[in-house]
Amino acid sequence: MSEQIPFVDYLQLGDKPRLIANECTSCGARYFDRRNACASCFATDFKKVDIATEGTVTAFTIVAFAAPGILVPFVSAIVDCDGTSVRTNLTNVTPDPEHVTLGMKVRLTTVPVGIDEAGTEAINYAFEPAA
């Protein structure tokens, strides 16, 4: 079996995959990328925190027209995970406005991206309907 790696640094794979943010120890602002200082309060100390794996869709679009190589249609969404907003694709849902709705409950899942020439498989995250 090929080695698996997370698609981005802030995804942790394993039995219970989860997203991990850098949280400002001073004001609690959360970032998924590395920071020199907090954009909210300018402090420089951060700690790793787990992001809730269930959330609510607060915004979405169904992308029908994108750059070459990107499979369309797909659903791009913003998910409120217990107060932390996450940018994601929605998966395991029919990409039309009848099936994707504002306020729908979703949960974190993982999706394979592909295996490179070294035999390493990249695994990405997405959210899927929770019900």
Next chain:
Amino acid sequence: MASDDIWILGINMTKFGKHADKDTVDLASRAAMAALADGGVTMRDMGVLAAGCLMGSGGIAQQIQKQIGQTGIPAYNVANACATGATALRVAIMSIKAGECDMGLAVGVEKLSGVGLLAGGSRKDDGKTWTRQGRYGAVAGVDGRIGTDTMPGVFAQVGMEYAHKYGGVDFDTFAKISEKNHAHSTLNPLAAYSKRFTLDEIKNDMMISYPNTRPMCSANCDGGAAAVVVSDAKLKTLSLGQQRRAVKVSASILTSDPWQEACQVLPDVNTLTRRAAEQAYAQAGVGPEDLDLVELHDCFATAELVHYDNLMLCKPGEAGAFFDSGATWRDGTTPVNVSGGLQSKGHPIAATGIANIWEVCHHLRGEAGDRQIEGAKVGLAHVIGLGSACGIHILEKSAA
């Protein structure tokens, strides 16, 4: 007695559309020379030049000088996303306010005909081996794998976020906003597109990123716009004719994003616009109810809706009902985008932030012909560049 007011003395926009036989320097020069002629002045009178061409290779200000007049004045090359034109204008205004000169020229230009998607228009091919890059340590391009980078998609989410937060807004609402702007454009001879669409035509056109169909997206096109600004003291030395046509810049504001939760997950175009609006109304001493017309940044139909609220044209959360009331049609209480807006007039990026001011000035001067908003005395022009930058100018008819 002179005040510290700043005035638009001359202003011009080229026709927006396809200009196959002209390059960006030609279009910028044409707009600049026309703005100078409109103000009755020459390059000899200018104490500063600020210019932008966002997709250009740089140095547009000096390239313009070589075509219209090299006088050795300070030249600033400005880039601030879709707010580039408004930023260039502010550079000229700030130079005058700083006392460095009494007249300045601002120019914005772009050639975008046929370029397709501007952001998210390409995604790098995956490498042969997964290699972490960038601030998120992604092993390959994220567009389409972790949400969308396309502008129609990002702004679709902006509109849907509003719909989720407040309700009373759906696909039809957004499509009707586009219907309004395309209807308005039929009166604008300088618009890139001036075709009226039915609601069904808009809804059934090619879907780009739900709920934005093709006519609900800003039109890529070529165009230039330029403005000459002057100090109050200098204006008083000019002819009565020049003074009568001068338009007062009652407020000139630029804001960037204050930190908000989620602002780096989905761009927050709301907070900085609301702050800019608050500052602009305070600076001008007018309120939203005083505005006779508004040109706001409808880069997508979904964006126009949220800015009704951000500019405080309606009560918080009531943008849907406000639009449904007919208020923003040209015969409504607060006409919005009577030029046709970016969806039909077009959006040559760096030109947009001056062209919207040209539109407002045109009405305040009573020179807007068939699309004149009768008796217009106060107008507001708004642009937003993702990243973000928000420029707001409030303009008032001359009392002279």
